[in-house]
Amino acid sequence: MLYKFKSRATADVIMLESNGRQVLEIVGKTPGASGIITVQQIPAAIEALEAAVADDDARRKASHEEQAQDGEQDSAAAGARDAVSLRQRAAPMIDMLRRSAAENSDVTW
Structure with missing residues (x-):
């Protein structure tokens, strides 16, 4: 399943089920087949996403520093660093929410 987020203010944002969830x-x-983030809920949604991104960034940085101190250079550790971060996955949604708030539009899926 894919999640297709829609707003009158932006183009659609499509995410795989696990990322959308x-x-x-x-x-x-x-998470469900359909739903809405109202204009009134958008500021809290943006704040929650930005806080989650900051937490994920801090966790990834701490993990990277720990691996560097331990001298781990295996391929699994390198793969984890190269994985797509929450920051990258959430950026299109945060942009959609900001533009939707500016144009007073709800976001649906």
Whole structure:
């Protein structure tokens, strides 16, 4: 399944199910086939996503520093660093939410 987020203010944002579910859970929405983030809920959704991104960045940085101190250079550790971060996955959604708030538009899926 794919999540297709829509707003009158932007182009659609399409996410794989696991990524869309993660974003919806972060903003406090129940993942499902359809739903809405109202204009009134958008500021809190942006704040929640940005906080989750900051937490993920800090966790990834700490993990990287720990591996560097331990001298780990195996391929699994390198693969984890190269994985797509929450910052990269959430950026299109955060942009959609900001533009939607500016144009007073809800976001649906």
